[in-house]
Amino acid sequence: MSPPVVAAPRAAVAPRRIAALALPALVVLAAEPIYVLVDTAVVGHLGRVPLAALAVGGTVLTLVAWLGTVVAYGTTGRSARRFGAGDRASAVAEGVQSSWLALGVGVLVALGMQVGGGALARTLAGGPGEVAEAAAQWLRIAALGAPGLLLAAAGNGWLRGVQDMRRPLVFVLGPNLLSAVLCPLLVYPAGLGLVGSAVANVIAQTVCGALFVGALVAERVPLRPRPRLIGQQLALSRDLLIRGVAFQASFLCATAVAARFGAAAVGAHQIALQLWFFTALVLDALAVAAQALVGAALGAGDADAARDLARRIGLLGGACGVAFAGLIAAGAGVVPGWFSSDPQVRDQAMLAWPWFVAMQPLAGVVFALDGVLIGAGDVRYLRNLTVVAAFGGFLPAIWLTYGLGLGLGGIWAGLTLFVVLRLVALLLRLRSGGWAVVGVVR
Helix, strand or coil: CCCCCCCCCCHHHCHHHHHHHHHHHHHHHHHHHHHHHHHHHHHHCCCHHHHHHHHHHHHHHHHHHHHHHHHHHHHHHHHHHHHHCCCHHHHHHHHHHHHHHHHHHHHHHHHHHHHHHHHHHHHHHCCCCHHHHHHHHHHHHHHHHHHHHHHHHHHHHHHHHCCCCHHHHHHHHHHHHHHHHHHHHHHCCCCCCHHHHHHHHHHHHHHHHHHHHHHHHHCCCCCCCCHHHHHHHHHHHHHHHHHHHHHHHHHHHHHHHHHCCCHHHHHHHHHHHHHHHHHHHHHHHHHHHHHHHHHHHHHCCCHHHHHHHHHHHHHHHHHHHHHHHHHHHHCCCCHHHHHCCCHHHHHHHHHHHHHHHHHHHHHHHHHHHHHHHHHCCCHHHHHHHHHHHHHHHHHHHHHHHHHHCCHHHHHHHHHHHHHHHHHHHHHHHHHHCCCCCCCCCC
């Protein structure tokens, strides 16, 4: 077992140290979306129905993966505090309990899809038919990988908390590469078709989960469930879940409003939104580093180091945002054409583009500071902030856009307002110092 490592103040917050945590996190975060693209390309050659079925079933498992992200983020901050206090065993114990929580939720998902997968697929597919039937079959099989998927998320959480980024990199990339090889083999030479895609998913996710469980066992800490600790983690996950629901409601409503301006508008909105999600993915890696480092600093009782980290990570986030803004601005006349050859879609994209560019530096700071507050365990504030900014700012703005006929530019102006409101509230919170509570969380 590695000896405890206590986060050193100030000297440990150099950009190189932050990058050493953020870059492996970025690879781990990107592995799943890249595999989904490979899976989609393989299944896409089977025809329209299997591809549509994968889209329907994949939507459900994307929500399960999102639950895993909630578990991971909730675990990282708690584990990092204990690690910063020099108590590695307690840091790993947080991982044990989050793994029990992940396993329980994963088993419920797997069983639930066996019972309700058909009805869910029919609902999402718009009624019974070939697509719904194929989606239900894929979903019932793929859901068997949910326990492994969520165990891997919990494992990522505690390993990030103890600032071990190497093993998650190996544990995630290995099974994803295995699945990328198995998927075409099972779909085509083995003749399983769409089912082969689901089987490859299950194998990869189960192997991934088992690797993270093996890492827990190797730590030689007690593995029994502790209901009180699980309850504390559930409370933290609840706040992150509510925050996530506010995000999902906002983006769904934005898409609904864009659709009311016509097919070209919603197509352009989809292009800009997917690019927005991509930049968010990259910036999220910085937030992961913030969670681990800030949690460790506060656990070590060094509030000054945590504040210094917050400033540095916020500046790094802003710098990354400026870089993205430059790239997106330079690609204004080219990038939309990669996704659509329709001139009306490209013209509509140009209505959103100035707002998309302008918000990048602001969003870079916001995502970084989100990670700071999650690492500090200040999740209730983040929950309340997101709900207020979404339902008090963003949603009224986009529905006003619909009422006044302001088009796609109005929608993205509303999204920029959403980012600005969060940025102002985050900066005020950081300035207050109320988030920098030292010691080990209870």
